[in-house]
Amino acid sequence: MTIQANNYKLFLKTDLFDEKNSNLKIEYTGESYLICSYNYSNKDSYLNTLKNAFYAGTKQFIINPQQYLKLIKLAKDYNLKPKTIEFNDEIDEEDQAYINDLLAKFVQYDLIKADINNPLDEEINNFDLNQDIIPKKLLISKDGDSISIFNNGVLHTDNIEIFEYLNPIFSQLADEVNQ
Numbered sequence: 001m002t003i004q005a006n007n008y009k010l011f012l013k014t015d016l017f018d019e020k021n022s023n024l025k026i027e028y029t030g031e032s033y034l035i036c037s038y039n040y041s042n043k044d045s046y047l048n049t050l051k052n053a054f055y056a057g058t059k060q061f062i063i064n065p066q067q068y069l070k071l072i073k074l075a076k077d078y079n080l081k082p083k084t085i086e087f088n089d090e091i092d093e094e095d096q097a098y099i100n101d102l103l104a105k106f107v108q109y110d111l112i113k114a115d116i117n118n119p120l121d122e123e124i125n126n127f128d129l130n131q132d133i134i135p136k137k138l139l140i141s142k143d144g145d146s147i148s149i150f151n152n153g154v155l156h157t158d159n160i161e162i163f164e165y166l167n168p169i170f171s172q173l174a175d176e177v178n179q
Helices: 043-055 065-077 093-109 119-131 162-178
Strands: 007-013 026-029 033-038 058-060 081-087 135-142 145-150 154-157
Touching: 007 043, 007 162, 026 162, 033 043, 033 162, 043 058, 065 081, 065 093, 065 119, 065 135, 065 162, 081 093, 093 119, 135 162, 145 162
Parallel strands: none
Antiparallel strands: 007 033, 007 058, 007 154, 026 033, 081 135, 135 145, 145 154
16 A cells, blocks of 8 residues: 655646656656646645646646536446535535535435436536535545545545546546547
């Protein structure tokens, strides 16, 4: 088991991507994306990672509300467990509990793939369109390990082996964004 205390940043590769001439600390690379580490306790580390990524020919991987919904569905398809969603602005405790209850029910009962109006989709879209509140963080787990996926492409996990489980998911999302 590989345990590290760093945070990570998800980037999209572009046609200009040049890994050999980058100063990035690349921890994992997929066909159309890469994950770099940075030191969370050092603000300059994050800023340098962003700068180095730009010069290496990548762009930031930003996750919008529709991509979060797709991420939840794909996680379920790949036997990962979406656990909680947090939003960029405070929502009242009742709404937060309702959203996470919907998430748990859809994951547990596999309704997330059903051809019905999905209340989770409706609630997230409602917050986005009517209140300008978007998902900020999604917590996903697999076999006791967890990862927080932030809307700005920041990832936090204590075990980088979870990246392997996320590879097909990140690849699919990256391919859709790059089209």
